[in-house]
Amino acid sequence: QKEVEQDPGPLSVPEGAIVSLNCTYSNSAFQYFMWYRQYSRKGPELLMYTYSSGNKEDGRFTAQVDKSSKYISLFIRDSQPSDSATYLCAMGGDTDKLIFGTGTRLQVFP
Amino acid sequence: GAGVSQSPSNKVTEKGKDVELRCDPISGHTALYWYRQSLGQGLEFLIYFQGNSAPDKSGLPSDRFSAERTGGSVSTLTIQRTQQEDSAVYLCASSFYGGNTDTQYFGPGTRLTVL
Numbered sequence: 292q293k294e295v296e297q298d299p300g301p302l303s304v305p306e307g308a309i310v311s312l313n314c315t316y317s318n319s320a321f322q323y324f325m326w327y328r329q330y331s332r333k334g335p336e337l338l339m340y341t342y343s344s345g346n347k348e349d350g351r352f353t354a355q356v357d358k359s360s361k362y363i364s365l366f367i368r369d370s371q372p373s374d375s376a377t378y379l380c381a382m383g384g385d386t387d388k389l390i391f392g393t394g395t396r397l398q399v400f401p
Numbered sequence: 402g403a404g405v406s407q408s409p410s411n412k413v414t415e416k417g418k419d420v421e422l423r424c425d426p427i428s429g430h431t432a433l434y435w436y437r438q439s440l441g442q443g444l445e446f447l448i449y450f451q452g453n454s455a456p457d458k459s460g461l462p463s464d465r466f467s468a469e470r471t472g473g474s475v476s477t478l479t480i481q482r483t484q485q486e487d488s489a490v491y492l493c494a495s496s497f498y499g500g501n502t503d504t505q506y507f508g509p510g511t512r513l514t515v516l
Contacts, residue, residue, distance in 0.1 A: 295443075297443070299441060322501075323501040323502065332509070333509055334405070334494070334509050335444070335492075337505070340504070342502075383501030384501070386457070387449055387451075387456070387457060387499055387500055387501065388446050388449065388457060388459075388460075392443055393441060
């Protein structure tokens, strides 16, 4: 079993839809949770960072962490074609290493 | 440049040849990471540098893989006797001081194809 599980998609939604992206994990030591966005042929870029449980909102993006269920989510409101990318979750604990999910490919069509 | 740069952007090589991949981190960043990204596998951690030393080499898949960093800046990832399963995108990232609370900034990657 992988430490971090993420549905690879692809997920295809119409413009304006609410998108929900999720990851599950097995290591209870994880305390730092991140979402990265990766456009085609580019390196990942940090989108959201959350420490421990709770919600964090930044514009159209909301990150949720439920440590009791070992489940994290990223919500995108009013999705735009420019949101089309691969979204990777990443997690860290008491080491300097981040563990990444496989990424979910999202396509938002006009 | 303002960001992390990597060279070459693409590399095609024959099985059994050695390759060197280069990473130029953001100036002033002390931490540097190498990852490998394969289709359906996500980002696989390879090695982490703090300054010129590598406290965590646990992700290197075999002794054919090695990396060094000089002057606390440029890093080179070397793959000897390449195999077809080494084909992947190799990504480099840097951060200011390292650790999980510090943002990692990624380069565009080197796409390696081993024929």
